[in-house]
């Protein structure tokens with residue numbers, strides 16, 4: 001495969017949405033030598049695979065800065081190969097994977113292993129997030145320098161919070177030497193550990209113990225204070241509460257170097273999805289109330305929340321088909337992220353496609369300090385083609401991920417990625433749009 | 438109503454008022470059997486009822502077993518120690534294994550909320566929830582309704598006050614829903630540390646002052662303090678609890694003349710209820726126990742009525 005020369009790809013008459021340049025206009029885009037060659041009104045190229053894309057969108061390859069690929073250690077849930085296959089089908093050309101594997105990604109050999117595995121699979125670039133502490137034990141820092149050298153893009157103990165404030169401070173301080181990014185899974189375990197869903201009306205109705213919003217808000221506030229204290233770069237993962245959004249908004253206004261993401265389920269679902277003890281709606285942080293959902297959307301709208309990240313968390317069926325309290329946290333999301341953003345943000349909430357592409361490609365690239373999110377000529381050709389009118393039903397049989405733990409199973413969607421190009425190579429092509437003729 | 442809409446009895450949340458009345462009426466006609474010298478009738482001969490108890494229970498299990506035997510059903514009991522659950526078998530596997538032996542009804546008690554609902558999803562037998570976690574205990578609520586209706590001749594318009602650990606009591610959850618569905622006015626009272634959020638959404642009002650809560654009550658129900666379900670101590674001491682929320686002889690002067698006292702048992706005497714109250718002529722606690730058998734007989738009869746008519 002490697003030696004084969006890819007023919008140029010000419011995308012004609014598409015709506016080209018480029019968040020890096022704030023441009024949204026109809027035109028042609030030529031991909032040549034793995035790069036974006038040119039954008040223009042009427043590009044001609046003799047030997048190119050040419051496709052008419054009237055009514056379709058051409059956007060920078062999507063970037064998901066928070067996924068769990070489960071390898072090494074939990075290959076029965078997902079592998080790097082199946083996870084990246086799902087990523088490509090969702091329109092992603094880069095995903096950042098969290099370190100809570102077994103063993104956890106706390107040293108350079110695992111970081112390299114992940115990168116190599118992903119390169120061999122060839123579906124999507126994987127950016128490893130290394131753990132903040134060795135073994136994710138919350139005691140000693142990992143070797144930041146070594147891990148960054150190996151290709152880690154950020155540090156997080158995701159899956160678990162860094163419970164000790166002193167250690168979080170230390171990590172933020174040490175990150176200054178490398179201008180590295182610390183990603184916080186913000187959770188005050190003292191308040192959350194007994195709960196298994198949002199605390200409120202629905203938890204009372206269902207007779208389940210709840211997790212109050214305060215469990216997240218307190219931890220977000222602590223970490224914002226520590227980022228302010230140290231001047232380091234902090235990113236808050238999976239924001240789910242109204243309070244967190246407001247705390248981050250205020251921290252940003254004070255000039256704290258904090259960014260934040262939310263997941264599609266937090267802007268599309270509420271705690272009601274748990275009704276019937278639906279373990280496919282169990283995740284951490286839990287689905288919250290309508291008030292929180294609206295606040296999260298407002299956060300995305302006004303720039304308080306910078307990115308949409310799925311927190312793609314594949315699980316085997318045994319981990320989910322059991323008593324609600326015993327069920328594992330998390331849902332898969334790579335193949336539903338864009339459809340949900342189109343459904344909820346664009347069609348219901350009136351976001352422009354450009355705004356959504358910022359949240360799903362340009363901003364995550366900027367936060368992770370990697371290239372992407374841009375269609376500038378000369379850039380590596382990470383390009384996603386979206387059909388905003390494509391109607392489909394999200395069926396279990398058609399999921400690329402190894403897992404199918406999604407609350408959106410059998411939901412009808414309008415709009416999805418129909419082709420994905422990573423560094424000039426076609427990694428996903430739903431209907432053979434880009435097949436050389 | 439000729440038959441129940443529900444295939445399972447999972448919780449009061451799922452039962453409609455007409456179904457509840459139907460169950461109570463059926464129980465009333467069956468209670469007569471319990472007064473006979475020979476307390477056994479044949480309708481469920483050849484039927485098998487499995488009691489699957491993942492949590493220790495004396496009185497509920499006994500009540501269910503007696504109910505089954507009075508109706509001539511065969512019963513099998515599996516409790517946590519003797520079942521294969523301890524060997525790491527999943528709940529679904531255990532259930533499917535039992536299902537393979539073709540029981541007609543599985544009565545289950547489990548320490549986790551929603552376990553009977555999970556069971557019902559995976560097997561064909563009817564499932565009765567005999568208590569799941571902090572969620573529901575519908576047969577207890579039904580026998581409470583029955584006892585109140587028997588005593589007052591009605592449920593609608595009565596004032597029920599429930600005192601104690603509301604958050605960790607599945608009896609409270611089921612009773613709040615049951616009594617409010619049947620038109621009673623429910624008040625809950627107890628330490629604020631034992632009040633779940635938005636409890637009012639289940640159909641009750643919250644009053645923190647015991648005197649205020651007891652004032653207009655027709656029925657006062659004390660709950661067992663569920664020490665085993667609380668993570669940390671939710672009140673400073675049993676002594677203080679008894680002082681602030683304990684039902685002792687000092688409450689008699691506050692109560693309406695015909696107010697009755699109930700308790701789902703077993704009682705921590707001297708904590709949530711003093712012996713003078715439990716044994717007073719206002720107490721209908723022992724009626725509750727007798728009525729429990731009749732109500733459970735009704736549930737068995739109604740759940741199997743469908744196939745019996747064939």
Ligand SMILES: [Zn+2]
Pocket residue numbers: 158159160185237238284
């Ligand atoms: Zn997390």
